Amino acid sequence: MSETTLDVRDVPPADRHSEIHDAFAALDSGEELVIVNDHEPKPLFYEMQAEVEGFDADGYAVEQRAADEYVARFPKL
Known part of the structure; x- marks a missing residue:
């Protein structure tokens, strides 16, 4: 991918x-x-899930790497 x-x-x-x-x-x-x-993007996830056609919510993943570093994956169908 x-x-x-x-x-x-x-x-x-x-x-x-x-x-x-x-x-x-x-x-x-x-x-x-x-x-x-710099923070968990949970509000962005909900926004994408509700408003963005083509966002694969089931494939979303987030990892906290440091206190101010979150890496989130937003796959597109």
């Missing part, structure tokens, strides 16, 4: 979701967007 990584820790919080949505929209089917964030 091809993946695109987007580190949003330095992106202003007000701009994060739009940048993530744009990056996800640019993916082809079968690809995955990997987000590096």
